[in-house]
Every structure is written in C-alpha cells, then in structure tokens.
Amino acid sequence: MSDPLNPEQLRSLTPLNMLSEQQWRELRSQLVPQPVLAGQLLFRQGDQARLTYYLLAGELSLQAPDGQRESVLAGSAASCHPLSPSLPRRHEARALTDASVLTLDSATLNRLLTWRLTYQDLILELGHQDEDVEWLERLLDNPLFAKVPPSNVRSMLGRLQRLELPAGSTVLREGEVGDCCYFLYSGRAEVIRGAGSAHQVLAELEVGACFGEEALLADSPRNATVTLLEDGVVLRLARQDFFALLKAPVVDEVSLGEAARLLASGAQWLDVRLQEEYQRAHALESLNMPLQLLRLKARLLDKGRTYLCYCDSGKRSTNAVFLLAQLGFTAYVLRDGVDGLPAVQREGLLCESGSGYLARSGGRVERSR
Structure with a gap:
C-alpha cells in the first residue's frame, strides 16, 4: 500500500488545503492513494455514497446523463477539486488509464472544514493584532x-x-x-x-x-x-x-430515558468506576474503563459509536466525557450518576451478574460475568 500523502500534495487539493496539519493527522488513515485500473468504474451516476474523491494520477472520464463526456487529467486544475461532489452523483466516473485516487469520508471532512471555517476569522483577527x-x-x-x-x-x-x-x-x-x-x-x-x-x-x-x-x-x-x-x-x-x-457546551447530560433511546440506536454504556465497583453491579453490556486509565485505553473505543458514561455521583463520568471530547469521541454523562436515580430505576440499571466488558492491559477487551 502507498504511503499517506505529504503536506505538499495536500496543499494542492481544494478544500483540503484549508485544513491544519493537526487535522491532516486526524485524516491520516484515509490519506492513502488507492489504485484504479484502466476501464474500472469508480462510481455510477446517481450514486449516493458519502465519499469525496480526488484524482491523483492518470486520467478519468466523467459521463453526464445526456451522454456528454468530460476527461479529467491528473495535475490539471479540475483534478484539484473533488470529482462530481454533488449527491446523488451527476456523472459516471471510469478510469481511461491506470489511475490513483484519494477517497475520503465526506462526513469527517465536512466536520473538520466546518470547525476550521468557524474559527478562521478569530485567528485572522488576532494575527492582525500582532498576537x-x-x-x-x-x-x-x-x-x-x-x-x-x-x-x-x-x-x-x-x-x-x-x-x-x-x-x-x-x-x-x-x-x-x-x-x-x-x-x-x-x-x-x-x-x-x-x-x-x-x-x-x-x-x-x-x-x-x-x-x-x-x-x-x-x-x-x-x-x-x-x-x-x-x-x-x-x-x-x-x-x-x-x-x-x-x-457547559462540551459536557452533555442525559436522563435514563434519553439514554435508553441512544442505546436503542447503537450507543453503549461506559462505566468509569473502579473494576471492583463494576464487578459488584453494572449496566448490562457496559464496558468498564476506569477514569484513571481512560486516556491510556481510549484507543479501544470506536469513534463511530456513542458512549454513555456513568459512575456513582456523576463527577467521574463528567470528567470522562470532557476527556473523550478532547480525544474526538461522542459521549454523554448520565445526569447526577446512578446515585441520583430513584431506587427502582437504579436497581433496573445495575445488575450483579449481567454480562459486560472489561478493558484489559495489552489492548484487549474481554467479556465480564
């Protein structure tokens, strides 16, 4: 597999050239050119995959619904912009020669661009003040x-x-x-x-x-x-x-009812108490990752998943949500912790023998009893 693109290559691509080097590092796993063979279809007209494509090498044909064709050659002005960016796709893209393309997740790219544009004026303003x-x-x-x-x-x-x-x-x-x-x-x-x-x-x-x-x-x-x-x-x-x-803007709280709706959509409980506390009673299918180990073990979490953090009082889980936000995760805290729940709800949430998961050393996650 090819190496990720270097900053000089990225600066020639619009709007990737608006991102900071830190943001490029966040995209690093996606910044790898992919080969496309001559005659291979890249995407069809009407395709709705949320992907952004750039042509890095070779030549592609873009065919419109009326049959008109446009050739895009790597290194041209057109190749510095995404290929047929509108969804659904307005063109069919096919390689005319062996080619190389860059494929990015559009949602991630749009999030980074939105953030950059939001703060750009502030950074420019301070720069003009010789800050x-x-x-x-x-x-x-x-x-x-x-x-x-x-x-x-x-x-x-x-x-x-x-x-x-x-x-x-x-x-x-x-x-x-x-x-x-x-x-x-x-x-x-x-x-x-x-x-x-x-x-x-x-x-x-x-x-x-x-x-x-x-x-x-x-x-x-x-x-x-x-x-x-x-x-x-x-x-x-x-x-x-x-x-x-x-x-205030970073730590979002949820009630037990709101948490239930998020769980139904694929979220997971994240228990940030000590393992001894977890083993006494915990939420079903929850993952135990004690707060003091969270920064070290966060690599075991999935950035595509939402986490619902809980502890006894809500203080440790509030800390966890703030930390996870810094690491790029989506997380919520159970308002006032499990101690703030009525007895019936607390007993319904926590169980002594229900299965869950433990984050272990060495990058392992294993089932708990």
Whole structure:
C-alpha cells in the first residue's frame, strides 16, 4: 500500500488545503492513494455514497446523463477539486488509464472544514493584532473545541491570566485543591504522579495543551504535578470561567430515558468506576474503563459509536466525557450518576451478574460475568 500523502500534495487539493496539519493527522488513515485500473468504474451516476474523491494520477472520464463526456487529467486544475461532489452523483466516473485516487469520508471532512471555517476569522483577527496565534491554532485543533462556540473562545481569551515562569517551576502540585486550569502557551511541561524514587512520568505537554481541568470536573485534589522543563508561559483560567465557557457546551447530560433511546440506536454504556465497583453491579453490556486509565485505553473505543458514561455521583463520568471530547469521541454523562436515580430505576440499571466488558492491559477487551 502507498504511503499517506505529504503536506505538499495536500496543499494542492481544494478544500483540503484549508485544513491544519493537526487535522491532516486526524485524516491520516484515509490519506492513502488507492489504485484504479484502466476501464474500472469508480462510481455510477446517481450514486449516493458519502465519499469525496480526488484524482491523483492518470486520467478519468466523467459521463453526464445526456451522454456528454468530460476527461479529467491528473495535475490539471479540475483534478484539484473533488470529482462530481454533488449527491446523488451527476456523472459516471471510469478510469481511461491506470489511475490513483484519494477517497475520503465526506462526513469527517465536512466536520473538520466546518470547525476550521468557524474559527478562521478569530485567528485572522488576532494575527492582525500582532498576537502569536500558533498556540491558539494548536489549542483549537483539539476536537474538544468543535463543541465550544467561538463566542465562548473569545470570552475565554479575554479572561486568561498570563504567567511567565522559569524552567523547573511547579505550575500545579499533586494533592492541592484545584481552583483553575491552565493552557501551555510556550515551552514544555512534564506531568508527574508520586514523589521521590516512586514518582512516575505520565506525559509531556505540548504547546496548546489544557491541564488541571480534572480536579475541577471531579471536585477533587490535583492528581498529578506539572513542572516546566524549560522557560515558558502558561495561561490561567479561573474555575468559574472554565465551567461557564468550556464545560457547559462540551459536557452533555442525559436522563435514563434519553439514554435508553441512544442505546436503542447503537450507543453503549461506559462505566468509569473502579473494576471492583463494576464487578459488584453494572449496566448490562457496559464496558468498564476506569477514569484513571481512560486516556491510556481510549484507543479501544470506536469513534463511530456513542458512549454513555456513568459512575456513582456523576463527577467521574463528567470528567470522562470532557476527556473523550478532547480525544474526538461522542459521549454523554448520565445526569447526577446512578446515585441520583430513584431506587427502582437504579436497581433496573445495575445488575450483579449481567454480562459486560472489561478493558484489559495489552489492548484487549474481554467479556465480564
């Protein structure tokens, strides 16, 4: 199989050239040229598959319903645009020579384009004000901001407190009360859990990263320490502003009745409690992925599926939904958790011996009893 297209090749294709490099990375698995043999049909007139096609090499024929034919040659101006983009297709496309095409999921592409256009004016405006917008572009590349209105982002930018700190500075410390979250504007930072010889490096943060929000969402002490590895700048957002501007539009709550309708459409319960809690009682066919392991095990989840997160009080599941939004998943939180349900509903949701799934180490998911 061919290698994915490089940025120079992507910049020649409209409207792919409007996407950021981070968005291209999100599309990476689809950015692989596919061979088409001479005489092979690419799509028929009337086809309604939600796919976007580009011609990368060779020559294609586009035939209209009235029989008129148009030849498209790779490298021409026409090949820089999608082939017969309207649905249902207005043309039949057939390869005149051996060719190579790029096929993309139209829904994903449209989502990325909509996001980019939504924030483009804001980025240009700040650039005209001689603001350094690189950190903001990297921040907005986070799928989380696909759900945050531009007006909220503008308000957030006006409420951020800028802190210039030397290398070695501790921005937040494990065990402290969380009263704000931060964004990394410049420099590099390290996330550490534990102290002394028992400490564990969890991650290295890049420019644009948001950190410290977990303590706010769970209303609990900081669960890690963040230290600057080099001189840098962090931007502080107060607790009340975080809840009003970021959490509110991102974390969608559902009632048990609304959850039932989503389950009927293919959604799945995601239990973010500890395994011991899960094994005592859990929702049927639910997947157990404890909150503290969610970031590591999220690769086991399906981005094409909707997840309904629950815990006892709703705090851990709220944290989970916020995290999943940053990773590009669609997720909802059960309002007020299982403890907020009437006894009859709680007993109907949770069972002691119903089957479910456990996320194991090594990238495995196995059935539970």
